[in-house]
Amino acid sequence: MSPSEQIIPHGHVLRYTLKERLTHWVAAGAYIYLLMTGLAFWSPWLFWVAVILGGAPLSRMLHPWAGLIFFAAVWNMYVMWAPQMKHTDVDKKWWKAVRYYSTNQDDKMPPAGRYNAGQKFLFWGFFWSAVALLASGVVLWFPERIPWNLRSLRYISVIVHPAAALFTIGLFLIHIYMGVFAERGAFGSVIRGDVSIAFAKRYHPGWYKEIVGDSSTPRK
Amino acid sequence: MSQEILRIQKISGHAGTVPGEDTQREYKVSKLIDTTTCIGCKACEVACMEWNDLPFGETVFNNTYQTMPETRWNYWNLILFNEHEREDGTLMWLMRKNQCMHCAEPGCLAACPADGAIVQYTNGIVDFQQANCIGCGYCITGCPFDIPKMNPKTNRVFKCTLCTDRVSEGLEPACIKSCPTGCLHFGSKDDMKFLAEGRAKQLRDHSNFPNAGVYDPPGVGGTGVIYVLHDATRPELYGGLPKDPRIPWTVKLWKGPLKWLGNVAMVGGLIGLFVHYLRFGPKDRKDEDIHPGGEKS
Numbered sequence: 393m394s395p396s397e398q399i400i401p402h403g404h405v406l407r408y409t410l411k412e413r414l415t416h417w418v419a420a421g422a423y424i425y426l427l428m429t430g431l432a433f434w435s436p437w438l439f440w441v442a443v444i445l446g447g448a449p450l451s452r453m454l455h456p457w458a459g460l461i462f463f464a465a466v467w468n469m470y471v472m473w474a475p476q477m478k479h480t481d482v483d484k485k486w487w488k489a490v491r492y493y494s495t496n497q498d499d500k501m502p503p504a505g506r507y508n509a510g511q512k513f514l515f516w517g518f519f520w521s522a523v524a525l526l527a528s529g530v531v532l533w534f535p536e537r538i539p540w541n542l543r544s545l546r547y548i549s550v551i552v553h554p555a556a557a558l559f560t561i562g563l564f565l566i567h568i569y570m571g572v573f574a575e576r577g578a579f580g581s582v583i584r585g586d587v588s589i590a591f592a593k594r595y596h597p598g599w600y601k602e603i604v605g606d607s608s609t610p611r612k
Numbered sequence: 613m614s615q616e617i618l619r620i621q622k623i624s625g626h627a628g629t630v631p632g633e634d635t636q637r638e639y640k641v642s643k644l645i646d647t648t649t650c651i652g653c654k655a656c657e658v659a660c661m662e663w664n665d666l667p668f669g670e671t672v673f674n675n676t677y678q679t680m681p682e683t684r685w686n687y688w689n690l691i692l693f694n695e696h697e698r699e700d701g702t703l704m705w706l707m708r709k710n711q712c713m714h715c716a717e718p719g720c721l722a723a724c725p726a727d728g729a730i731v732q733y734t735n736g737i738v739d740f741q742q743a744n745c746i747g748c749g750y751c752i753t754g755c756p757f758d759i760p761k762m763n764p765k766t767n768r769v770f771k772c773t774l775c776t777d778r779v780s781e782g783l784e785p786a787c788i789k790s791c792p793t794g795c796l797h798f799g800s801k802d803d804m805k806f807l808a809e810g811r812a813k814q815l816r817d818h819s820n821f822p823n824a825g826v827y828d829p830p831g832v833g834g835t836g837v838i839y840v841l842h843d844a845t846r847p848e849l850y851g852g853l854p855k856d857p858r859i860p861w862t863v864k865l866w867k868g869p870l871k872w873l874g875n876v877a878m879v880g881g882l883i884g885l886f887v888h889y890l891r892f893g894p895k896d897r898k899d900e901d902i903h904p905g906g907e908k909s
Contacts, residue, residue, distance in 0.1 A: 433725040433748065435871065436627040448726055448746040449767070496895050535749035536762040546753040550723070551862040551870070558874045562881060569885045575895050594896075
């Protein structure tokens with residue numbers, strides 16, 4: 393898609409293509425199921441969650457399959473977005489100014505591209521966690537098939553899996569907070585695909601320049 | 613009587629108190645296996661299958677007595693045959709009846725996330741409740757003795773019950789009944805320890821086994837199955853009996869500090885974000901341009 397095609401009527405600009413949105417929601421759906429069933433196995437206090445999802449044996453059976461779907465979606469994101477997620481000099485400055493970002497003083501932030509440094513961190517955090525969760529998850533899927541002399545694989549997996557999951561829960565909470573509550577317009581963008589030009593200009597000035605810079609009159 | 617013996621003192625994956633916690637009415641039961649008088653007749657294996665009504669599985673033959681390499685989900689009691697060469701070059705059989713050790717601090721129970729799938733009665737017996745089992749196999753990882761085995765058809769894990777049904781009626785486990793040499797004993801843990809120590813002393817003093825001793829590993833809080841070994845300093849010779857069995861440290865880390873830390877972080881994170889929203893609110897509060905479509909801002 394050429395930059396000018398991304399500008400759509402009524403002062404809006406396309407931020408996420410249909411493919412990107414679908415991938416996001418496949419990952420989101422799978423993740424939420426994984427989160428709920430995973431938390432049920434994590435703590436006896438939350439075991440009831442598995443009960444309302446159809447019983448813990450069913451949760452145990454489907455959790456690994458949901459994991460495969462999640463990983464496939466994350467892998468697709470990697471293929472689509474990895475080039476855009478490279479750490480740049482602007483990102484270094486962004487992290488130095490992150491206190492302004494977290495206190496809503498966005499005018500003091502260095503100009504972010506399509507993704508700011510925080511979003512890149514989220515992406516790579518989820519990507520590497522997904523790799524760790526897949527590797528440890530395969531072992532936990534078939535613990536009885538791991539021979540006794542390779543039992544250290546199981547011992548590593550039982551600690552890597554919850555640790556990586558907890559890390560993604562931290563990322564997930566921030567992601568939901570930013571996308572749904574803090575940055576209005578963000579949630580709509582991953583459903584309908586577009587954001588207002590003002591949104592693009594304000595939060596992703598670098599990206600805004602990229603798509604509008606060469607067209608003569610950006611419609612507002 | 614049976615109700616008291618079956619009072620539960622530990623429950624896997626359980627939120628809240630346990631009915632039999634802190635009660636001390638019952639003595640701990642224990643099985644004593646004297647490996648020095650075992651002749652490897654496998655009568656205990658047959659008695660186990662008979663009493664527990666387990667279907668027979670295929671055996672293998674590779675020119676040894678070991679016609680089954682390890683315990684199975686439907687084969688809970690197995691004698692491990694080990695040919696040991698003594699220092700003077702002579703052969704010695706080290707035969708060990710292998711089954712669940714009924715640890716005082718069971719790794720299977722610690723690792724299990726399913727409410728009530730693994731219980732420990734106040735008499736010390738560790739028992740799997742297949743109706744509550746979810747088939748995750750964490751018990752397999754938690755066990756330092758490689759005992760829990762999964763039925764691949766039902767995804768439920770099984771192991772020796774120490775014949776809980778018989779013990780609760782005042783009977784001995786089936787294996788004990790069948791032993792022709794009297795190398796198996798059953799009774800209170802104190803009595804069995806006394807008997808075992810006496811036998812070990814006899815072996816040391818009169819039978820030229822200076823290293824004879826009792827296997828009751830403290831790393832898992834002691835076990836409900838104890839062995840008399842000719843050489844207690846080298847339990848590995850007896851088909852890989854671990855010298856110092858413990859619940860894997862990663863299981864302990866996961867169920868201990870990580871769980872604590874994770875819960876604090878998750879709850880703290882939720883509260884933190886909520887407070888952040890109350891303090892700072894959404895980013896575009898003052899910017900009318902963000903929603904030119906007329907959405908409320």
